[in-house]
Amino acid sequence: MKNIVVLGSTGSIGCQTLDVVRAFPDDFHVVGLAGGNNRDLLLRQVEEFKPKYIYCTDRPSNLPNGVGFIPMDEMVSLEEVDIVMVATMGSVGLVPTLSALKHGKLVALSNKEPIVMAGKMIKDFEAKYGGTVLPVDSEPSAIWQCMRGEDNPIRRLMITGSGGPFRNTPVDELASVTPELALHHPTWTMGKKITIDSATMMNKAFEVIESHWLFDVPWDKIEVVIHPQSTIHSMVEFEDGSIKAQMGPPDMRLPIQYALFYPKRLFNDMIPKLDISISHSLTFQPMEPERYPCFGLAVSAGQRGGTYPTVLSAADEVAVGAFLDGKIGFTDIHRVVDQVLSDHKMMPGTDAEELLEADRWAVKRAGEVAGR
Secondary structure, three states: OEEEEEEOOOOHHHHHHHHHHHHOOOOEEEEEEEOOOOHHHHHHHHHHHOOOEEEOOOOOOOOOOOOEEOOHHHHOOOOOOOEEEEOOOHHHHHHHHHHHHHOOOEEEEOOHHHHHHHHHHHHHHHHHHOOEEEEOOHHHHHHHHHHOOOOOOEEEEEEEEOOOOOOOOOHHHHHHOOHHHHOOOOOOOOOHHHHHHHHHOHHHHHHHHHHHHHHOOOHHHEEEEEOOOOOEEEEEEEOOOOEEEEEOOOOOHHHHHHHHHOOOOOOOOOOOOOOOOOOOOOOOEEOOOOOOHHHHHHHHHHHHOOOHHHHHHHHHHHHHHHHHOOOOOOOHHHHHHHHHHHHOOOOOOOOHHHHHHHHHHHHHHHHHHHHO
């Protein structure tokens, strides 16, 4: 039995992680749960899974009997913890991720931001302290699965993306799209922030940065292709031209379960299966840079390194929030992020505090730019 901590347990990925735990009650014991502001849901989870420790932004006045309230970085470092699911939003997952790796834990990483912010640091911690990063994000998970068992040179990674809800919308109409329209993703059911990132393709740029660090693949060997059906989650091409693809229905519980049970694959009847006895279309098309200006901007920030990826991530979070609140338009997301990156004076980003300082600066600056 594995002792697990779930950070971000009240969010979409956190809830789906607990779905997997629920399906395999003899394989997991929940030691800790950390949520954000959804205290009521967290308390219901506590009642069901009976963890020893919890954390949330809005601390309950009366904790359940026998439950301790401790910070996330302390929770993930407990000796009894075997695996940590990082499903938080934004930069709050960085310090707990580093802390878990420093204590040699398995870290199932769903939250893109820590590795976007601190890819080199995370890989250095992994090598130095013996912790292991297990990709949960669907596209890096697909690449990971395709690379399993291979000891051959990689020619390229091909990350697939649906193109979001506006892949066929005339570019000159994008400025007028509403949050309600942007939140209607054509294939995936996800949280609000990542759904908007899918519409701008910012999430694909984050996955390029993720994959560069996770798999030690040069930038010029990572490509993104539009695949509207979201059936192929990513592909790996090897030196001989052979391409391996990981396929499945668009359901996050599959990559979650793969990470939690790695290297085993187990049957779970709650996860839908791809029925290949019926007719399927698998189509691909190139990404249009003019439709998704956030993509090129973000990949460039990743390549520049230092604190630029941290500023990118923070500025995007503020800009997406401003769009969802009706304070800026859809195409203003790119303008806000671009301005904040232009205003930033890069630091090396060699320690967590420096990255968090850059994150705080970017949040403040992005709020100012969006407020204009």
